[in-house]
Amino acid sequence: MGDSHNGLPRHAPATLRNRESILEVLKRALPNAGMLLEVASGTGEHAAFIAPRLPGRLHWQPSEASVDALADIDAHTDGDENSRIHPAILLNASDTEWPIRSADAVFCCNMIHIAPWNAAEGLFAGSSRILADAAPMILYGPFKRQGRHTAPSNQSFDDDLRARNPCWGVRCLETEVVPLAEKSGFALDEIVAMPANNLTVIFRRV
Ligand SMILES: C[S@@+](CC[C@H](N)C(=O)[O-])C[C@H]1O[C@@H](n2cnc3c(N)ncnc32)[C@H](O)[C@@H]1O
Numbered sequence: 001m002g003d004s005h006n007g008l009p010r011h012a013p014a015t016l017r018n019r020e021s022i023l024e025v026l027k028r029a030l031p032n033a034g035m036l037l038e039v040a041s042g043t044g045e046h047a048a049f050i051a052p053r054l055p056g057r058l059h060w061q062p063s064e065a066s067v068d069a070l071a072d073i074d075a076h077t078d079g080d081e082n083s084r085i086h087p088a089i090l091l092n093a094s095d096t097e098w099p100i101r102s103a104d105a106v107f108c109c110n111m112i113h114i115a116p117w118n119a120a121e122g123l124f125a126g127s128s129r130i131l132a133d134a135a136p137m138i139l140y141g142p143f144k145r146q147g148r149h150t151a152p153s154n155q156s157f158d159d160d161l162r163a164r165n166p167c168w169g170v171r172c173l174e175t176e177v178v179p180l181a182e183k184s185g186f187a188l189d190e191i192v193a194m195p196a197n198n199l200t201v202i203f204r205r206v
Helices: 013-029 045-053 067-077 117-130 152-164 173-183
Strands: 035-039 059-064 105-109 136-141 186-194 198-205
Touching: 013 045, 013 136, 013 186, 013 198, 035 045, 035 117, 045 059, 045 067, 059 067, 105 117, 117 173, 117 186, 136 186, 173 186, 173 198
Parallel strands: 035 059, 035 105, 105 136
Antiparallel strands: 136 198, 186 198
């Protein structure tokens, strides 16, 4: 996912391409205050770029299932002048208990297709436990629509993912993700088309 050079924290090039458009959606979808939990923060570069640019006083809690990622995340986010980004915590979405009891929003970018389906199940179950009514749970990534890929590049990406791990793969919004969300206590609020055939999908706790 990320590259490490000369002891510098890992860098995920895709974050430079998608961070501006993600920021624009988050600006209007997130509450002005409280705490956002980011699940699967990766290198922490989304947190580092987006959190200081959000209006209001929302705090940002990065997290990762990979212990090795935590230092990279903190290295990228240390420069937050407003100190709104908290030190990264270890959190596996699949776990039935999360090390955080409540949050005002959950954001998860590019995880559910690069993890077994039980990570998506755990993500919705955990978000359901920690979010209050109407709070947003926001996914970003590639999705199939009505069982079909939306672009040849997504099909190739899906083939590549499944070759790397048969439990991975681009998920279908209508037949897999939305039914899981509804079963977990969320309603679909908005689907935003993003560059490079990705979507931002906003669910709300009901
Ligand atoms: C493709 S990276 C995306 C990272 C970052 N969100 C981004 O967009 O650059 C996928 C990340 O999901 C994390 N991950 C995989 N399974 C997970 C799980 N069950 N719980 C939390 N994170 C997980 C991996 O450690 C990896 O950092």
